[in-house]
Amino acid sequence: MKTLKELEEIRKRTLETINVRKDRTGTRVVVGMATCGIAAGARPVLMSIMDEVKKNNLADVVVAQTGCIGMCRLEPIVEVYKPGEDKVTYVKVTDAKALRIINEHVMQGKIVEEYTIGAGDK
Amino acid sequence: MKELALHILDLAQNSITANADLVRISVDENLTQDTLTISIEDNGYGMDEKQVDKVKDPFVTSRTSRKVGLGIPLMLAACQRCEGDLRIESQKNVGTKLIATFKHSHIDRAPLGNMTDTMISLIIGAENINFVYIHIINQEEFCFDTREIRQALGEVVPLSEPDVLDWIKSYINEGLSNLRGGVL
Incomplete structure (x- = not known):
């Protein structure tokens, strides 16, 4: 209980x-996390990001939500802002892709090129 | 949307946008009358009668990034295909209440889905807003209130602390499982 x-x-x-x-x-x-994001599967993506942040004890990582940024067909969209670096936008993210984004980009600093908006929108 | 819980997550965001600081979500499953009633009530800006009439139209939205707003029309469609309806009561500067009804056993009714993840998503997304979630099944009630949790945590520890979120997850899962007689 x-x-x-x-x-x-x-x-x-x-x-x-x-x-x-x-x-x-x-x-x-x-x-x-607007209507488009939620319908496309943003909630499990958010949950898997939260779990991964907790599992790896990433105390300086802030997980936040935003509304629709106008590219609904590419949702779920995840943006990563690292201090002193350009923003990276990942599109059509799944919970499995989110794990790689946290492990490779957030933790090791290696951008997962194939999931970014430049590569993903082809 | 594959789950009604996703509609709830989506529509509660409207309350947050309307600057509410308290959002009450209730899910009432009455198996005797074969009804499922979901209500989302906030104390945000509210709307006047004219706006209330218009929000069911998908080509009306308060956002500026696009010209369509599908949150309410999608929920309305989900209700209507299950012999239900979506009612909106609102008063300017007082708040808004959405009441969505469904025939519980209707073949087209989407499953309620994961309410725990919906509540966790809302809590992480809106640090300063309090949520009340009441789930009723045949008069048995489970109640979750972030104000009680904040009180126990004191002022310094936020709800978004991973250990707190874990506790909330287990608490809601346990409460819902008890309601369903031990089955989640």
Whole structure:
């Protein structure tokens, strides 16, 4: 049985890591979550990104959501903003593709070219 | 949309855009009357009568990036093909309530789908907004309220903390599973 008491333990345990997350100097991963994105499968993509961020303990990665950016036929769209680098837009993302984006681009800095908007829209 | 939970995720975003700080989502499954009723209620900007009449038209949207808005028309179509309807009640500066009804056993009714992931997505997407999710099956009720969680967490720890999200996930899964008699 899940109880509110467990939340108090989580609070005590996480107080220290929170400051890292608050700095927000790290990478931002943004998922398009408008009608088009949701219908195309953005929710499982968002869930798999969250799981991967947690699994690898990526405290400086912020996962955010945005609305429709006007390219509905390419949804689900994921944008990666690394500090000091150009934004990278990934299109037609699936949960499996999202795992590679987190592992290779966010963690190792290697852009997954074949999933980017330049390569994906062919 | 493959799941009704995805419609809920989509339509609750309208509430967030309307600057609501409290969004109440309720799913009421009445198997005796064979009805499924989903309501989404917010305390956002609201709309006047004229706007309410127009939002069911797919060529009306408040966004500026495109000229179509499909969230409400898609939900309306989903209701209508299951002998149901979509009602919108709204008052300027008070809020908006959407009530979607379905015949529960209708062959064309999409499954409710994963409400846990829908709630988690909403919570991550709108850090400052409170959500209440009530699920009723034949008068048995499960209630989830982010205000209670915030209270237990204190002011510093956000809901988007991975450990907190995990807790919420298990809490909702457990609550829904209990409602369904141990089956998720």
